Amino acid sequence: MRLADPTNTSVKSADYVLVGGGLQSGLMALAIRHHRPEAKIVILERESKLAGNHTWSFHASDIPASCHAWAGSLIESRWPGYQIIVGGRTRQVDMPYVTCSSEHFATVITEGLREGDCQVLTDTTATDITANSVRLADGTRLTATTVIDNRGPSRLEIASFSGGFQKFWGFEIELSNDWPFENPIVMDDRVDQTDGFRFVYTLPMERRRVLVEDTRFSNTPTIDRDECFKQVTDYLKARDCGDYRIVREESGVLPMPTTGFMPGNPLPHLAGGYRGGWFHAATGYSFPLAIQLAELVAITPVDKLSEAMQQLKLQNTGRARFARFLNRLLFELVKPHTRYQIFRRFYRVLDEPAIARFYGHRFTWSDAFRIVVGVPPGGLRPWNFLRSFMKSKSKPANYPSAVSKRVPA
């Protein structure tokens, strides 16, 4: 792999040009390298490094068995399970939970593309994308048998769709005392509830290093770092953590749409990841769909790819519709102070395999039925509930976007 000058003539054509050097392109590149080692791949990234600045968390089962050979090394940390504390109930989820940081992701991609005819062009901005070509900011034109637009969320549309937001600000902290918990606590709502349903998320990276995140399911996309920091410091204080030092910060505002045509938003060219709407509407997460799409791209003959992506989209349409309905329930039908009841019910009625299926966008209608049927959240009328389900049918709309911001230590 070379970090090349984009005007270098050797990059002017390729089998695959993947636009954007984030999660989706990285997964696609690894999958293509595995299944078609002879393919020439070019990744274009506008920033000076790959993969942005994230901590991607997911269930280990989100990596399908068929993808282990090429995606297994992405797992950087693993825990046997995690806890959920919501609405006065504690639930232990006994299911392997894993993470991958941007740094680790970038290293695996760089190593994976070292051999073979692959190039990663950083500091390279694509300005114009068609099905078989990409124009760069400096005027260079690249051609490829397959161009896939994986440029991630578009910030411009953040304010223009209907729905809510999952927003969070995380602080990776070095402690002077040991962190008292061995496993992640994915949700602990014993905190101040201003601005929607709010909880703290903790990920113990090492005995004395922990990622602590203030998270909200809110109707607005704005997030204030100092407010989140206060929540986090109050949480640490209550756990008697001694002195601490912030070593890294990350934040995100993920869209939770109630309408919109996704996954597989219609663009005139192939699009993956957030740009193509390949994310879970009710969690804002994209890893499970991104890995499925990466495998599909790698094993499908290029002339059949558009059709195959359309097929995958159809397989996921019903689930996307249900996820949008859940968002409607969460952000429009129940009052913010009763939102926690939906999460409490979710973790009360679903067993581990069903939780994994839900997060992995593989849930069944029977899972969906169990999530919503039963005692409705306080004040919700059955008729409103049904009418809302009918309204969550897809309709062409602005596709949503997310923003992310990381502050270096």
Ligand SMILES: Cc1cc2nc3c(=O)[nH]c(=O)nc-3n(C[C@H](O)[C@H](O)[C@H](O)COP(=O)(O)OP(=O)(O)OC[C@H]3O[C@@H](n4cnc5c(N)ncnc54)[C@H](O)[C@@H]3O)c2cc1C
């Ligand atoms: C802080 C944060 C944490 C998250 N955590 C999780 C998680 O734990 N689990 C999960 O499943 N999801 C998570 N998500 C949601 C989602 O998975 C991520 O946003 C994911 O990175 C989206 O992948 P992507 O490839 O679509 O976009 P990105 O990973 O954002 O990649 C897009 C890339 O394209 C580049 N780019 C944009 N425009 C151009 C251009 N014109 N030319 C060249 N390059 C360009 C960008 O610089 C970027 O590197 C998180 C999101 C955020 C913001």
